[in-house]
Each structure stands twice: as structure tokens, then as C-alpha cells.
Amino acid sequence: MPIDHHSAVQVAAAQAGAMARACGLPGGLPDRAAVLxxxxxxxxxxxxxxxxxxxQPAAVGRGMDIFGVDRGPGIRDLDQSFTDGYTTTNTLGAGLGAMRRIASHFTIRSGAGYxxxxxxxxxxxxxxxxxPAAVGALSLPAHGRxxxxxxxxxxxxxxxxxxLVLDGQGDGPEAAGAVQRAVRTFRPLADHGLPEIMTALDRALRHTSGAAAAxxxxxxxxxEYCVVGDIRVLALSPRGVEPEPAGRPGVVGHGMPPPRTGTVPWQADSVVLVHTGGVDHRWIRDASAVHLRLPPPLLVASLIHSHRRRRDDATALAFGASQGATCRVTPSAP
Known part of the structure; x- marks a missing residue:
């Protein structure tokens, strides 16, 4: 939802409340989602x-995710902005204290330049x-779909x-149906070996348009990773972006080659990022030190917001090796 006019504020509240109800959140939680x-x-x-x-429905646990992303001036004093009653016409921050209490967990980063x-x-x-561990995921349909x-x-x-990250072949209902079938196949097999899971996905998608999968x-x-098709797997840390592991050409569901596994670096300050072709791979050229230190939920939101190809569906999934090292999570008050 682009926030490009003051009328978008009420629309955002209404949409958040509606999604919370669709996610089955009880009682006053849809109203809380609307406030957030x-x-x-x-x-x-x-x-x-x-x-x-x-x-979106929550990527982790049961519930709902709300991401807010902008390219404004940033919040000058983030800690002060969490103080009840703090507001200013010159900086961001109004309502952050309420948001921290309303949300089950709330994470924020802000600064000049991003x-x-x-x-x-x-x-x-x-x-x-x-x-919620240090994981984040976000999927977005192409503009207008x-x-x-x-x-x-x-x-x-x-x-x-x-x-699991999936990029369905083609677009529209056919691609959406294929990836939804793959997700249903994956969940009960998620503790099996990665090649075994990929083989099961290949069988499940044989009468569909197929998909790339990671x-x-x-x-x-x-x-550990296993990739078939054009999906990128990267290791990020404050030291930079590690060379990308090579996936295997092919389409899951249509003559998939035998799946192979590989590994990526995994240190206390590492993040493993997986994204589909809907995220422009050239974001790596512009990756700043700030972005290499973002906790996974904010990293995926930043990539989807700033680097997605609007004519293509886009998904990003990120894992952090250490919640304490990579993710500032603020629990809500009882």
C-alpha cells in the first residue's frame, strides 16, 4: 500500500483490520492492527x-506482519521517540511507544540516508x-496483479x-496455484533431507506450470541449501556479500535435474538471504554497511520496497545466525 496522500492513512487502517480478521485474530486485535x-x-x-x-499473514508463528518502509529523513533520536507523549513536527516518531506496546514484537531501524x-x-x-527467531520473509505480487x-x-x-522460496513459471492464477501446491507439499516434509523434499516438490508440480525453488x-x-532454477542464495555480514552459490538450471515439475546441496557461511553476524528474480540482483552494488547489518525482517522489507521489479512477483527470505547479534526485538508489555 503506497502512502502517497493523507487519505491513505485511513485506507491502511481499514486494510490492516480486514487482514487481521482474515488471519483469524480474535477480539480487539483487528483494531490493534488498524492502530499500528x-x-x-x-x-x-x-x-x-x-x-x-x-x-501479510505472519511469516513466523500465527498472526500478522505489518511492515512500514520509507525514504524519509529518519528519526533523530529513536530512544526518545518511544517516550509516551513525545512528538514533533520536525522529526518522525509519534506513536512509537504505543506501537511497541500494541505489537507482540516490534523492530525498527532509522537513520539519515536510508x-x-x-x-x-x-x-x-x-x-x-x-x-520469533531472526527470520523474515515477504512476498509481493507484480504491480496491478x-x-x-x-x-x-x-x-x-x-x-x-x-x-522454502518459490518462483512460479508464468504468471497469474496458474503460477499462483503451482506455488501454493508446492507449499502444501513442503510443510509435512520440512524435516526431511533437502534433496528428498525437492524431489517431492518435483512430483507434486508435474501437472502444473512448474516453478523455480530454493x-x-x-x-x-x-x-545448507538446495536450488533449482533462477533463485539467488547469498550470505551477508558486516564484511560484505559472500560470492553467490550456484543453483542448478531447471524447472521443478518439468524434467528437474537431480538435486544437489551446498553450504554457505554461517557466523554469529551472518544473514543468509534468498530472493527470486523479482528482486533486482543489482541491489548488491548499492548495499551499504547499514543494510548489511539489518535484522532479517527489515532486510527483506527494504529489498522488496527499493529493489523489486514492478512487473514481476517478488519474494525475499532471510535467516540471521544469531538473534542477539542481528535482531533488535522489543516485546510488548503484558
Whole structure:
């Protein structure tokens, strides 16, 4: 949702409330989602430019994600901006204290030169919730399309996360149907070996248009991956972007080659990033030290907002090796 006019603030609130209800959030949580969206959109409208909100069912746990991204002047004093009653007509920050209390978890970064990035997760309190690890994911359909031919899924088993990123062949309902079928196939198999999962996806997509697919699994000392098709897997750290592992040409569901696995660096300050062709790979040329240190939810939002190809569906998924080292997560008050 682009925030390009003050009327977009109320539209954002209404859309957030509607999505919260569609996600099954009970009681007053849809109203809380509306407040969060309204506050984020209002700050963008008053103080920033080229801003937008992104709303989706939660990538982690049960609930809803709200991302706010802009290219404004940034918040001068982020800590002071969380103080109740703090506001100014010259800087961003109004309502941040309320947002931190309303959201189950709230993450924000802000600075001159790159604007403000915020992520709020609203969890369903009726269900057991894991603390969100340092992971983030966002999928967005091409401009003007209602259905997305990309998708992602995350499953945790013990201390290990396994993630799937999909880029359906073609576009529209056919591609969307293929990737949704792949996600349904993946979830019950997420603790199996990556080649076994990829082979199961290939069988499931044989009577569809097919897809490019990437599987990534985190371990204590490494991240394992398996890629078929044009999906990028990168390792980021404050030292820069590691050389990209090579995927295998092919289409899952149509004569897929035998799947192979590889590994990427996995240190305390590492982030493994996976993205489809809808994110322009040339973002690497402009990657700043700030972006290489972003926590995963804000990294994926920044890439989708600033570097997506508007005519293509786009997905980004990121894993951080250490929540403490890479992700500032603020729990809501009881």
C-alpha cells in the first residue's frame, strides 16, 4: 500500500483490520492492527517520501506482519521517540511507544540516508507462540496483479529452521496455484533431507506450470541449501556479500535435474538471504554497511520496497545466525 496522500492513512487502517480478521485474530486485535497501520502510515505521510506499508499473514508463528518502509529523513533520536507523549513536527516518531506496546514484537531501524524501516508482528494469543527467531520473509505480487506467483514457507523443528522460496513459471492464477501446491507439499516434509523434499516438490508440480525453488536449512555451524532454477542464495555480514552459490538450471515439475546441496557461511553476524528474480540482483552494488547489518525482517522489507521489479512477483527470505547479534526485538508489555 503506497502512502502517497493523507487519505491513505485511513485506507491502511481499514486494510490492516480486514487482514487481521482474515488471519483469524480474535477480539480487539483487528483494531490493534488498524492502530499500528494508522500510526506507521501517518508518520510516513507527515514526514517521509516514497513510503509504503506491506501487510501479510505472519511469516513466523500465527498472526500478522505489518511492515512500514520509507525514504524519509529518519528519526533523530529513536530512544526518545518511544517516550509516551513525545512528538514533533520536525522529526518522525509519534506513536512509537504505543506501537511497541500494541505489537507482540516490534523492530525498527532509522537513520539519515536510508529512512525508516519498521516491522510489527501481531500474534494470536490463543495459540502457543514461539519467540520469533531472526527470520523474515515477504512476498509481493507484480504491480496491478491480485495473485502472487511467488511464495515462501518456514517450518521450525527443534533448533533448526527450514525455509522454502518459490518462483512460479508464468504468471497469474496458474503460477499462483503451482506455488501454493508446492507449499502444501513442503510443510509435512520440512524435516526431511533437502534433496528428498525437492524431489517431492518435483512430483507434486508435474501437472502444473512448474516453478523455480530454493530450500535453505540452518544448522549450528552452517546453512545448507538446495536450488533449482533462477533463485539467488547469498550470505551477508558486516564484511560484505559472500560470492553467490550456484543453483542448478531447471524447472521443478518439468524434467528437474537431480538435486544437489551446498553450504554457505554461517557466523554469529551472518544473514543468509534468498530472493527470486523479482528482486533486482543489482541491489548488491548499492548495499551499504547499514543494510548489511539489518535484522532479517527489515532486510527483506527494504529489498522488496527499493529493489523489486514492478512487473514481476517478488519474494525475499532471510535467516540471521544469531538473534542477539542481528535482531533488535522489543516485546510488548503484558
Amino acid at each position: 497501520a494508522s500510526e506507521l502510515a501517518s508518520n510516513i505521510d507527515k514526514h517521509a517520501r516514497n513510503g509504503a506499508l506491506y501487510l 529512512g525508516t524501516l519498521a516491522h510489527a508482528w501481531i500474534a494470536d494469543p490463543r495459540l502457543p507462540q514461539e519467540q 491480485a495473485e502472487c506467483g511467488d511464495s515462501h514457507a518456514l517450518v521450525r523443528h527443534g533448533e533448526t529452521w527450514t525455509g 530450500l535453505v536449512r540452518t544448522h549450528a555451524d552452517r546453512a
